[in-house]
Amino acid sequence: MNQTPATAATAPGITALTGPRQRNTAVAFFRESVRSRQTTGAVAPSGSPLAQRLAAPLPAPGGRSPLRVLEVGAGTGTVTRALAERIGPADRLDTVEVNPRFVQLLTGALRTDPVLAAASGQIRIIPESISHTPLPPKSYDVIVSCLPFMNFAPDMVRSLLERYMAALVPGGHLTFFSYLGTLPLRTLFARPTEAARYRAVAAVLADFSTRHSHGDGVGVAWRNLPPARVTHLRTPQPTADVAAPDSPVRR
Secondary structure, eight states, rough: OOOOOOOOOOOSSOOOSHHHHHHHHHHHHHHHHHHOOOHHSSSSSSSSHHHHHHHHOOOOSSSSOOEEEEEEEOOOHHHHHHTTOOOOOOEEEEOOOOHHHHHHHHHHHHHSSSHHHTTTTGGGEEEEEEEOOOOTTOOOEEEOOOOOOOSSSSHHHHHHHHHHHHHHHEEEEEEEEETTTTTHHHHHSOOOOHHHHHHHHHHHHHHHHHHHEEEEEEEETTTTTEEEEEEEOOOOOTTTTTTTTOOOOOO
C-alpha cells in the first residue's frame, strides 16, 4: 500500500498464499515494496487475521442504519475485502490508494473477486494520496488506516490522526496497526536522527491512544509475521438527551 503520506502495507500473513490471484497479488506487492520502501511499509500484504481485526468495528449489515466507511491505504485489497464482507447495500466504502499499480489491481478485483464484486456498487476507489483527499467533518462512521506511520514525520502522523478524528461522527471508530516489538529494532540499527523520529512517532501514537481509546482499545493479531498491534479509537459518544442524526446506531 502506497501513499504520500500514504497507503501503507499491513503485515504479511503467516498462512501461505494460494491460488493464482493471491500469488499475483503477493508478487505485485513485493515489487512495490522494492520500488517504494518508505511508503509501502512491508514486503507482503495483510494476512486475514489482521484484516479482520482492523474491520471488526464495522458491524454486519442488518438492523442498523447505513454506514460510511473510509479505508486509507488499500494496497492490493486484503483489508478492503474484509470490509466488503461487512458492508450492506446501503453502506458506502471509500478506499484511498495512490499507487497506480495497486489501483489497477483493486479495480480488476472489483470485477473478479467474488466478495468485492458483490459489494462493488458500494465501493469507490479514490486514486490519490490521503494528503489530497478532502475529509469533511463528521463524514464517516468507521475509518481504517493501513498507513506505515513509523515511516513518516511525527507532525505528519499527528496531522493525519487529527484529520481522521475530525472526519468521524460522534461515537465513530478508527482502527490502525503497528508491528509488535519492532520499535527497539528500528532504534537499535537506525541513525540517531532516525531513532529519535521513531520514538517521537511512537509518542504521538501513544498519546492519541491514551486520549481516545476505550475498553477494547488494543488487540494483537498474533497470526501475522511480525505480529501486529491493532489500535481501536473512538470519538466521544453523543449525550443521551441530544439527538445525533450524524451517528446511526453502532456498537
